[in-house]
Amino acid sequence: MSRFLRLLRGHPAAEQIVPRAGFTAWLTGLTAFAMAALAVCALAATFAAGRLADRWSSELARSSTVQVLAPAEEVDRQVTAALAALRTTPGIVSARALDMAEQEALLAPWIGTGLPLDALPVPRLIVIEETVEGPDAAALALRLTAEAPGAQYDDHTRWRRPMIAAADRLRLISGAALALILFATAAMVTLASRAALAANARVITTLRLVGAEDRFIAGAFTRRFTLRALIGAGLGAAGAALAFLFVPDVGAEGAFVTGLAPQGQEWLALAGVPLIAAITAYIATARAAKRALNTIEEA
């Protein structure tokens, strides 16, 4: 790592000793640019998937609801009966019926305000907080049917589990994409630096004749490629990050639709992308240089 930093600080002597021209340096910059942009997208997807999974598992993990739908004169009695049943069911920490105001607030986004809820056959909601294990869903449903025929236990885990699994899968796919991007970058930089080293075999021979050690020659190439990758990846990552800045904020109303844009500290992680690209380029070029220095013939 200290060698890497020393390299970036520069070896003023090595600066212009390798001919500047050549498509290889551009290829490296361009590759780094594209790969960094892709990496930022993959990272953002990973983060978003992570947030979704977290949210679904924490917010919903221990909550479920019971809906009570019954004729107006029956409904209060059935709610009371259901509550009584729920409070004596193992696996349930608490159960509470939402009052009218809360129900109205809940329904407002869907049907607007100002509607007389009591005039509509809207089910009453009981919010349940469960223990980690939760109640035995089938037994609870059976018991509720007996005590309050209009009550229906809505077990969130039924649809929550596959969604968490999907989010986890998404995270895995993004992770694999990141690994592929890293691999492709390393492969591309390796090819580009090998081409540059081969094209400059005569330069290398001349440098050796005037007493250049391997470290110096390799450094001249690795510095160039590492800087190209750093600059290319920096621009690519910044470009992609900028694009995310302009993703519309869905805000709290979006309920489960979390924004794809990174949040908070995740922005910091994006800054790691160019750094990793530069380190990848450094390792790839250093290896290519070592190989070239071992194969290029003496004068």
Next chain:
Amino acid sequence: MIEFSGTRFSYGQDTILSDLNLSITPGSFHFLTGPSGAGKTTFLKLCYMALTPTGGGLTVFGKEAAMLTRDDIARFRRKIGVMHQNCQFLDHLSVEDNIALPLRVQDKFTESRATDLADLMDWVGLSHRAAALPPELSGGERQRAALARAVMISPDVIIADEPTGNLDWDMAQRVLTLLVELNRMGKAVLIATHDLNIIRSVKGQVNARVLRLKSGQLQLAGSDL
């Protein structure tokens, strides 16, 4: 400093040099002659470790040449200034930068060395060509630039392969004078040339040994010159 003892060299089956014995000591002056293809360049390449002997012994600055690593060779080359037959410049760097190259690769090119460089450019008469690119130089200018690069590192030994190769008489004399001057400063000088007139022209100025390469063997030449 460079010690040949029973040294042999062959390219594959072609034996170019056999059983060489020679010692290059500080302050010595050697001419190496022989017709084209006799193996002069090959001999010099052994001296600056671009080739390793295929038999016999060769020690450079006290170390067996066959045992040296690439980085050892790089460090030893900093004590040996070489004027290559084809000069070996980096064509994308200016003449001045090429001459400074041996210091640059050691990261030793400092302010004070920059004045040395200017003096050196002056000494070889290339100050006005400092910013030119090597391909723009004439033959004589290339040879003098090569000499300047060879001495930039204040080497102990200066090796010159056909330093007067493409030069007219006056220019050849100028380059030779520079080499003689370096020898007077205490540097060992080894010059390969097929041109005997060149050797005759400096005979009076310097105590030089003349070696002849013939059928892969070194002979001491003398009276016939």
